[in-house]
Amino acid sequence: MSYVILNGMYKDDSFIPEVNQIVSEEFQQMNYKGATLILHDKEIKPCLGCFKCWVQTPGICIIDDYGREVAKKMIQSDILVYLTPITYGGYSAELKKAVDRSLGLISPFFRVYENEIHHEMRYDKYPHLVVIGTLDEPNTEQEEIFETLVKRNVLNLFCEKYSTLVIYRGDDEDAIKMKIKSGLAEIGVKR
Amino acid sequence: MNKQLTFLMCSPRGDKSASHSIGSYLVSLFEEKEIIVKTFGVYKTLKNQEKTEEMIKSIDDSDIVLISSPLYIDQAPYMTIKLMDIISEVFQQGKLSNKTRHLFAISNAGFLEYYHNSLVLKIYEQFAKKNDLIWAGGLPIGAAGTYATYPIPEFLKMMEQLPEDDYRQEIYNKPTKILDSVIRSSVKHLSKGEIVPKDDLQKLEFIPMPLESYVKGANSTWPEAAKQFGAEDKLRDKPYER
Numbered sequence: 001m002s003y004v005i006l007n008g009m010y011k012d013d014s015f016i017p018e019v020n021q022i023v024s025e026e027f028q029q030m031n032y033k034g035a036t037l038i039l040h041d042k043e044i045k046p047c048l049g050c051f052k053c054w055v056q057t058p059g060i061c062i063i064d065d066y067g068r069e070v071a072k073k074m075i076q077s078d079i080l081v082y083l084t085p086i087t088y089g090g091y092s093a094e095l096k097k098a099v100d101r102s103l104g105l106i107s108p109f110f111r112v113y114e115n116e117i118h119h120e121m122r123y124d125k126y127p128h129l130v131v132i133g134t135l136d137e138p139n140t141e142q143e144e145i146f147e148t149l150v151k152r153n154v155l156n157l158f159c160e161k162y163s164t165l166v167i168y169r170g171d172d173e174d175a176i177k178m179k180i181k182s183g184l185a186e187i188g189v190k191r
Numbered sequence: 192m193n194k195q196l197t198f199l200m201c202s203p204r205g206d207k208s209a210s211h212s213i214g215s216y217l218v219s220l221f222e223e224k225e226i227i228v229k230t231f232g233v234y235k236t237l238k239n240q241e242k243t244e245e246m247i248k249s250i251d252d253s254d255i256v257l258i259s260s261p262l263y264i265d266q267a268p269y270m271t272i273k274l275m276d277i278i279s280e281v282f283q284q285g286k287l288s289n290k291t292r293h294l295f296a297i298s299n300a301g302f303l304e305y306y307h308n309s310l311v312l313k314i315y316e317q318f319a320k321k322n323d324l325i326w327a328g329g330l331p332i333g334a335a336g337t338y339a340t341y342p343i344p345e346f347l348k349m350m351e352q353l354p355e356d357d358y359r360q361e362i363y364n365k366p367t368k369i370l371d372s373v374i375r376s377s378v379k380h381l382s383k384g385e386i387v388p389k390d391d392l393q394k395l396e397f398i399p400m401p402l403e404s405y406v407k408g409a410n411s412t413w414p415e416a417a418k419q420f421g422a423e424d425k426l427r428d429k430p431y432e433r
Binding site (some may be wrong): 046047048049050051052054055056057058059060071072075076087088089090091092093096097099100102103105107108109110111112115116117118122123124141142145148149152153156157 | 202203204208234261263264265266267268269270272273275276302303304307310311313314315317318321402403405406409410413416417420422425426427428429430431432433
């Protein structure tokens with residue numbers, strides 16, 4: 001089994017690397033193979049909104065940079081982890097830069113699913129999704145938005161199982177470990 | 192003294208985009224009310240430090256900030272979030288003058304249903320809250336591609352030519368007329384320094400046609416679009432399949 005962690009931290013964040021370390025150790029202890037991609041370190045240009053990943057080179061972004069590699073790693077993993085500071089209730093710009101470039105993982109064709117219009121699947125299998133957001137302190141409004149956002153992403157990215165975790169900067173290491181173990185258990189990853 | 196508005200156009204597709212077309216329509220209505228408008232194409236502006244500072248200065252001087260952005264995978268695109276980060280940073284550093292400023296947003300998507308945009312409008316509201324901007328509301332617009340090709344006034348003129356019993360009256364003309372009336376009402380309230388009443392914005396909460404009809408129509412466009420690249424038989428390729 002494999003995992004990939006898309007780490008959407010900003011450069012000066014000292015807390016998210018600690019969370020990242022704990023998540024990686026959990027996977028390693030269960031013999032999962034995978035890697036963390038620190039997105040702000042990578043050359044990833046913004047999505048052009050051109051839809052050429054749908055109509056010119058279907059499934060592959062026309063921008064030849066690390067954004068392509070991220071999309072490939074996303075779809076080829078069993079478990080995809082988004083790690084991000086919760087930003088106004090949503091994902092960080094760094095995480096979103098990579099997620100935008102993964103548009104080619106879905107088909108341009110629409111379908112009606114659960115009484116809403118969504119895209120069709122391009123692949124037969126998509127990874128389970130674990131989304132970990134960090135906040136300075138509890139914030140009910142932003143946490144509700146964040147949880148809804150993940151649910152919407154799951155609908156559009158066809159994840160069979162998913163979990164959403166919110167970790168506060170004030171949480172101690174034991175609390176963080178407990179949240180992460182619980183989040184991974186929700187998608188069936190447990191010792 | 193005239194009020195000022197900063198228009199932040201957040202689509203990478205520039206003037207070919209629905210974000211540009213719809214936002215520019217609001218701008219034209221604000222200008223009719225003698226509001227001074229400064230427009231910034233965010234993708235170009237943020238590449239240039241001098242332009243970025245000019246944009247911040249404009250926001251500092253403005254009574255209204257207007258964001259017009261597409262929806263990418265349930266959220267605003269990367270560059271719109273980066274824009275909010277840059278604006279937040281100057282607000283948090285106390286670099287902007289103490290002034291009442293309203294934030295109004297347009298979110299548009301290719302999906303038919305307006306509500307795919309609802310969450311991102313809540314995110315803009317949180318951004319406003321963090322930065323002492325008054326959240327004045329937002330327009331959730333579905334099936335927005337039409338307005339990228341035909342600006343709203345032009346589209347309404349085209350629809351005027353249709354016979355009254357034409358089926359397109361119900362699925363295109365009527366929804367666009369409602370959108371137009373909500374836009375006009377929004378501009379009226381914002382120009383007076385008021386937030387836009389929720390009752391007005393809720394007029395956009397309708398689905399103009401059966402979902403299956405929209406899906407059928409939209410899906411027929413992809414093979415045609417791919418044909419020019421010789422890719423019409425590759426639309427369902429799985430290049431990264433394990």
